[in-house]
Amino acid sequence: MDLLYRSIRGLSPLICAIYGTAPKTIVELLLDRGAKPDLPSTEGVTVLHVLATKKDPFGIADMLLSRGAKVDSMSSEGTPLHFAAQCGNLEMMEVLLKYEANPNSVVQSSYAPLTMALLSSSLKCVELVIQAGADVNAAKPVTPLIIAARYGLSDCIKCLLKYGADPNIADEIGITPVEIAAIHGWKKCVEILFPDTSPVDKFADWSIDGIMEHVKSGSSEGHLDNMMQASFKAQGDYAFEREDYVHASAQYTLAIGSGPEDPILYSKRCLCYLRMGEKNKALDDASTCERLGCFVSRRFHEQGSALIPTEDYGQAGEALISSLKLDSESGPVGEGSREEDV
Structure with missing residues (x-):
């Protein structure tokens, strides 16, 4: 050739x-x-x-x-x-x-060129791609304005607002860009976002100082960790839907490290490892899920674990899916019946 x-x-x-x-x-x-x-x-x-x-x-x-x-x-x-x-x-x-x-x-990781320009902190690149037609409110719930607020990109926030970005679009757990900026301590960003943001009921004093004080006083305690964990999880789910298991597993790993232990995150990463052929990592996550009380059926778990070494990842995945119960109805042991003798 x-x-x-x-x-x-x-x-x-x-x-x-x-x-x-x-x-x-x-x-x-x-x-x-x-x-x-x-x-x-x-x-x-x-x-x-x-x-x-x-x-x-x-x-x-x-x-x-x-x-x-x-x-x-x-x-x-x-x-x-x-x-x-x-x-x-x-x-x-x-x-x-x-x-x-x-x-x-949009790449499999859910990032658009505007997002990448924001992450490079280049105002000129941000403005260029917006002028070329980039959607300033795309990628809900992680919009460009939310990303700019997280990283304290005050000039980029001004640019996004100038071209019609909506500061009232909340993130995955209902937190608006102005609160995100406050949680991270970016007062200048709060000042820029405040005039265009509709009042939020949970703030007794809807003012720039009131928002900053609300966060400082601990009223938003735990919001930062929850926000970051939810963001990583959302990006992992987006990548998983597009069969980008490498990126999905990386995002689930970040989510696991950024907040309280969640068996669902381990179970989702377990499925990624299955699809990637990482049998030992899949078994480790499966064991963690069991320790955290995520499994509903031990029989399916044992079946899936037995199939992984044979490299029959399709059947192993189905078995582990049955045991992991990834839907919202599942819960840790003690919150519902555990079908040991199915």
């Missing part, structure tokens, strides 16, 4: 070319000889993804796009626009958006 068409150890000749000397000349030569501009690595990364993370003084990205490269090619971590936004690479974002990159494309 022609080397121009295949990847070597996951990296195409085009990807290797941009790291060498005279990269534009070599890329032009490869394209003229029939190299495919969208040939991905084993992780789905194309040469555009790589260029999005670095400077491109020779205009290689523009050349690739003008010769048919897909501007929204998707890897496990997103499109080239996701990569550029995450790196705060304004110049590359401008090139990609010139070729109509989708500013609302």
